[in-house]
Structures are given as C-alpha cells and as structure tokens.
Amino acid sequence: MIRSLTSPTDSLYVTPKNWLQKLHIDGWLLLGLLLLLSTSLLTVFSASGGDWQTTQQHGFRILFALGLMLAVAQVSPSNLALITPWAFLAGLIMLIAVLLFGDIGKGAQRWLDFGFIRFQPSELMKLALPMMVAWLFAYSDFPAPASRFIIGLVIIAVTASLIVVQPDLGTSILIAMSGLFVIFFAGLPWKIILGAITAIIVSMPIAWNFMHAYQKQRVLTFMNPESDPLGSGYHIIQSKIAIGSGGIDGKGFMGSTQAHLEFLPESTTDFIFSVFAEEFGLIGVVVLLSLYSFVLIRGLMIAYFAQDNFSRLVAGSFSMTLFIYITVNIGMVSGLLPVVGLPLPFVSYGGSSMVTLMISFGILMSIHTHKKMLTD
C-alpha cells in the first residue's frame, strides 16, 4: 500500500492530453481565479481612491502569486505528501520561535525575521496543517482507527493555540477549520460530530456563569459590535451604510463615497467587500458570489475525482477553507458575524495571505493533473 502511494514511477501517469494538462493547469480553476483577480484589481483601484501605485503593486503581487501557483502545480501530490511531515514540523518550530523572539507588528507577534526576509509562519501552517492531518489518514485503513482522529485533533488544537496567542484569532480559526474539514472528510462519525456540537452548545451557558462581568461585556461586544457604537461598532455601522447605500445596481465604478470620505476603515483590505457592494450593488454581489461558487464547486469536483486518500482530503479541505474565508469576511462586513480580521480571499489587497491561497490552488491543480493509470 504505502509503496504504491509514495514511490510511483513517472510511467504510471496518464499521458497529458492537451497543452494545459501538460503544464499541469486546470483550465476551469484558472478561469475562475483570473475573473476574481480582475475584480480584485478593479476594486482595489477604486477603494484606494484611484491610486495607481497601490494598484500596480497589487498587480505585481498577483502575477507573482500566479507564477508560484503554476510552479507548485508541477509538484506531484505524492511528493507533496513526502515533504508534508517535515514542512509541518518546521512550521511548528517557527511558530514557537515567533512566540519567543518574533517581531511585533501592529500589536501582534506574528513575524519571524531571518535578517534577509520577514516571514509569517502561520501562513506556512495554513497549508501544512491540513496536509499534515490528511497525511495521517493517507495510509490508514477505512474506517480509520480512533487514534488517528485523536492525533489529528491534538495537532489542530496545538497549532491553533500557538496562533491564537500571537494574537491572531482570524488565522487561528481559519487553520483550525481547515484541519477539522480534513477530519470531517476522513469520515469522523456523524454521532461524534453532532455530539461535539451539542456539547459546545450546552457548555456555553455554563462557561458564561463562570465569567466575570467585564469578560461577559467583552464577549457581548464581540458578538454584537453595535452595542459599542463608539468603538468597534462604528466600523460595522459604516460598512452597512456602504453596502445598503449601493442598492440593486450600485453607485458605479469609483462611486463609493463611504470609502472616499474615509468612513470605511481598511477599505482596500478587510472591508473591500463593502466598497465592492457599494459600487456594484446587489447585482455585483450576486455575480461575485457566483464566481466564488464556481471556484468552490470546481475545487470540490477535483476532490471527488482525486485518486488517493491524501489528495482527496487535501483538495476537500482547501476548497472548504476558501469557503470559510469568504464566510468570515462577508459575515463580518455585513454585520452577521463578530468582527474577526480576515481579508476577502483573492480580492483584498495584501500580500502573504493571497500568496498562500494561490499556492493552495496550485496544489489543487497538481492533484487534478497528476493522475495515475488505473490497472483495474
């Protein structure tokens, strides 16, 4: 079993049919991403108040990330599986290093400075953690023994807590979810999933009783920022005004008054959706969500057609992580979810998270384009 998975010879691969497959590119995925990235360029240009320099920089980042995605797509899934444990171990060590002597930027300790480059280990973990959990199940029988699930949950808990203390709640949630999706796709019994959800719901009022009054107040403000309209609620109120004032057909490209009058904070990053919704209206929002659905469905299809356990789990998890990204961000800016700082994937201005996301889609392409000949 193990041999067959980790040491395939190249002759086992299907001969590529066309030039896209030769380059290990999935055309549908690439089309969806290019459409999203074009939207991103337009919206960043508008949200930055027509700032060419910002937009240009964003464009170069996109090109760089696209290149990286295509490069990663050339690596076969079995080779990725080989390096997974080592990548995860390196990530774990760097996360601990970041806590001990990391650089502090914007009040959080997330960066590791190697002298020539500053690096955010949590970005590596966005890829390494779900792959590591998938690796655990790659070589196990079906149904997988309980020990695999337990080890997986421990790995997720350790990684997420190392990131949440940085503090970076958004990334921590994201990474924990990506690992949990692997466990979900690996066949964690429904009984246990429902049991865990019930346990969390039941334990909430109990934990509530043990909290101090000020802690309760903080949780309430977190859950409902509008209860503190002079603090964090201010942004949400302004964001809702931006979205709502867009109407059905929007105020048109470059028409976002909320962003241009500086009522919206972080208008090119976390709150870019509000600018998009203000300028392109409900129609624009439906188009954007359709684009996302298209990419998500393609991702889930790649998971469906994947040939081995590892690829399957990784593809499923990466697709659903994109979904979590979208949900947390749009939920926040539209006032449905608590304020958690995560960018809108593929659209927000910003470097490292976009690059990581593109690499994860490079891996999806690799999974889809490196197929083995089936002998039976």
Place this chain on the structure above:
Amino acid sequence: MNNLKFDETQSRIRQKAMFTNRLLFAGFIVFTVFGLFIARMAYLQWFNHEQYLGLSEGNRISVEPLAPERGKIYDRNGVVLVDNQPVYSLSFMRESIYDIDYVITAIQELLPSIRAETLAQFKSRLKRTPRHRAIILPYTLDESEAARFAVNSYRFPGVTLNARLKRVYTQNKSAVHLLGYVGRISQNDNLTIDRSRYRGTETTGKTGIEHFYENKLQGYPGLQRIETNAQGRTIRTLETIPPTSGENLTLTIDIRLQKYLENLFEGRRGAAVAIDPENGEILAFVSSPMYNPNLFVDGISHANYNALLHDRNKPLINRASRGQYPPGSTTKPFIGLGALEQDYTTMTESIFDPGYFEYQNRRYRNWRRDGHGWSDLKRAIVESVDTYYYKLSLDMGIDAIHDILAPFGFGSQTGVDIPGEANGILPSQEWKMATYGKAWFRGETIISSIGQGFNLATPLQLAKATSILANRGRIINPHALKGQAIESPEQIPIKSREHWEYIIDAMTDAVHTPRGTAWSSGRHITGYKIAGKTGTAQVFSLNDGEYNEEELDKRLHDHSLFIGFGPVTRPKIAISVIVENAGGGGRVAAPLAIQAMNHYIKELQ
C-alpha cells in the same frame, strides 16, 4: 495495487461513497450560507436601501457619548459634600474645521484668559484626533466668556459651546482627606478602567472615597446618534439612549463635627478620627493641614501642585489613616487590661515608683522625675505611671504584649473604605527577626510597654481600638459609607467583666479626678462621664540627655496624643487625636478631643 483482496476493494468503495456523501454535504452548506448572504444583501441593499442611501448621501451620522452624572456625596444628615454643577466648555470637531491653526489663534484672541500653553497642547492633540470625534478644550468658560463665544460662534464652524457638569466640593477643604478628589483620566488610569464606561467622561476618582467607590459613583454612558450636515451641524437626533447616573453616596461622617474638629486643629499639624463605637461609623476624619480638592478637578496647575507637594507641613498626606505615630501611653489601658485578664498582675498589686526603673544598669525614666510613690494599676493609668509598666512588661515579655494588642487591631489594617491605609507596627520577637534579622532585647520590651520604640499606629487604628474598649470587647469595622457595616460577631474573649470596668474606671478617673492627666479639661464636663487616656510620643530619642523644650527645634517636640470615649455608660463616640510636636498629651490633644466629644454629645446628638 495489483493484488487487491476482495474486502479491501469493498472498503475502498465504502470509503469513496462516504467521501462523496460528505462532499455533497459540504456543497449543501456552501449554497445555504451563500443563499443567506444574498438574502442579507437583499435586506440591506433592496429593502433598506433608501434608509442607508440617506445616511450616506451628504448627511452623516455621528455617534456621541452622553456622559453620566457622577454620584453625589452626602454626609450622614444629608448635607451635600460633593456636587455637580454646570460649567461651559468648548468642543472641537476636527472634520468640520478647515484650518486648525487659524481657529486656535482666533479663539485665543476672543478668550485671552486661556493660557497659550494650554492652547498649544490642545492644538497638537486636536491634530491627532480621529476626524469624526469631538474633543473638549480643557478650559472652563465663565458666564460672560460663554456669552461672548455664543455671539461669535458663526466664525467657528466645528466649535461648539457645551454645558457640562463639573465636580464641586462644596465644603472646600473640609474632609478632603476622606472625600479625595477627581482628576483627569491619566495614562495609568486608562490601564485599570473599563474604557467603555468612560466615554464622554474626562475625570475619574483619584483618592479617598472618590477613588474607593469609583465603581458606584461612575454611572454608565448613554449615546446619541446624530445626523449632521457637512459642516458638522446637527440636523436631527436619530436615537438617544440616556446615560445612567452614578450612585449617590451617603457617608457616615457628620460634617458639623468634622468642621468643629478642623477648627480646633487650625494652625496645627495632626489628625483625629471619631467613630460611633456602636456600629463603627466614622463620624469625623480629620487630617491637618488640608488642601482644596477643587484645584484638582480640571487638572491642577504645576505651580499649585508644586506648592502643595513641597509644603513643609505636607498637606497632601492623609495623616488619619496613612500617618504612623508611636502610640505612646495610649497603649497603657490595653496592655493593663490584658495583663489583668492573663494574671500578670492584679487589681490591687502595687509597686513603688522612685521616678525611674533600673534594668541591666540602665535607668528608664518616668515622665515625672520625682516619682509617683506607691502605685497600683489604676493609678498607673490615671497618672500614667511609666515605671509600673516597665516592671509589668518584663514579667510579660514582648510576645504576650503583642498577643494582647493584636485583637484590638494594632499592627494591621482596619479594612476601612478609604484607600492607602498604613499597617502600623506591632512588634514581636518574630517580627523583629523577620524585619531586621536580629533577636529581641528585653530593654526593647520596656520601651514598647509605653508605646515607644518600634511601635507605630495610625490615628484610625487608635480610634478603632478605643471603640473596641468602649464596646467592652465587641469588635467593629470602621467605615465611611452608610449602610456598609459588616456585621462582625467577633468579640475579644472576656475572662472577667470586672477587669474591663476597672480599666474603664481608671480612664474615667484620668479625665474626672484632679490627679488624672486630663483633669484640666475633664473638669468642665458635666452631666455625664468621659473615659480617656493621654499619650506623649517621643519623636527624638535623647538617650539619657536632658529634654529641654526651649532648645529643641519645634519639629522635634513630642507628639501629643489622646484617646477616649463617652459617655462611659453608653458610648456614643470614640475618638483618637494626635497633634504633632505639641508636647504632652494632657496639654493639647486631651482638651481638643474632650471639647469635640462634649460638643458632639451635648449639641449634635
């Protein structure tokens, strides 16, 4: 892969089926959530579009905090001690001011009494403030200035005149060390307070009751959602959530007694604490000299603050609960009582006092050089015979004395609701070893027996101990807020009620008989009896040298002390008085305390 067994294939098929199911489920979740988002967007962009459009177009919402009124503070009879009064100030909204430098200069011309330094600081603060937030110039306008600005307000878009409430200490200096004061929220305060409760509020309690009960006094802010036009002028109020005022506090002090005592202290340094022994309510809390808390409310000027800080008489120090003094002979009744209860002496045992006590070739002098002659314990209290205690203490040892004084509260905080209380010192062998790493000397026991040496007590501790004596052993907790009495069932164990009455009798005689140390003022008391004990605390050790008051710097004179309570049969007030560098206890502290008690019992009851 070539030789798959049948059940392995089965397992793979089941696995694939499970995976497919879960993928479908995930897809279902994606579409549900996206559907929800589209519904939400339709709600915002379709159904509520008009409303949001109105809010974004030209008009802007601003949210302004409504500061709560801080709780007022009353004395036990409902006299207002701390009040809030409306004053005028200017608030600046940056987004509506086109040229900050111009506006500041024009304001300076219009209101020349604002100091240039204040304005310069304010200008740099204004430039750093978020555009939509209003900030207030730290300057209080009087009526005529407010009127002058109102007439000229058209020249200052973005600057508005507001009336706000200012903390006013109606009694000025009176009771300042008890009440404390409020001041501007500092960087340090910011770390400890809950910011959301202080939106719109610029001050917080810094010391005294104002600090201790900050949580009660500070209410909860409300807010106003206002629609403004481009110039920052209010078009209409969309929503108002009124603030919740802070709690009003009624204190246990009687401001009449407080002021009466403060007048007696005029020109002197010292402290006095009066307690109702029945329930531990603090009736008066005097620390002299005093200062005016109103200076601190809007931020005190450097000149004023330095003057207070470097004043030789240290007015900022709260002597009543932070000042630690050698208790001197005021400890005698307590030690005597303990000695009786624990059989170290009897009510009749007498010693002969030649005016000194010799121990290990060293003479310990009595305050009266020619001696008191034969003296029993009662006389030792009435006339304050040191020699009796020198001898008694050697029989008892320091640890026995420690164990007798500790239940009366010596050497530990009283737990009063006034911040910054000092511990005092009640020495023992263990204490000296822990503090100095040295063994206890018996000679030190001798001077401890008259409240000298290591012993230190605060006036508040002395008043508490006196109350417990007046209560015949029932322990009270001194407190300044009405209704805060902690029912304390604690009682110092009584072996013989007779012992207690014997000591109280002795203290009564100290006030009411001609030989008593407080007779000169006690003789004027009619109709009831007061029990008391004088004390004299050495500030400067003269080591066998002669003590000549005239030659010594006034600051090295002895402190004058008195503790007492009355009426003896049904105590209404217990008091401790310390007058710094005033000499013997009978001369200054006793008359002052007895006069105040008499006033309270006769006039204020």
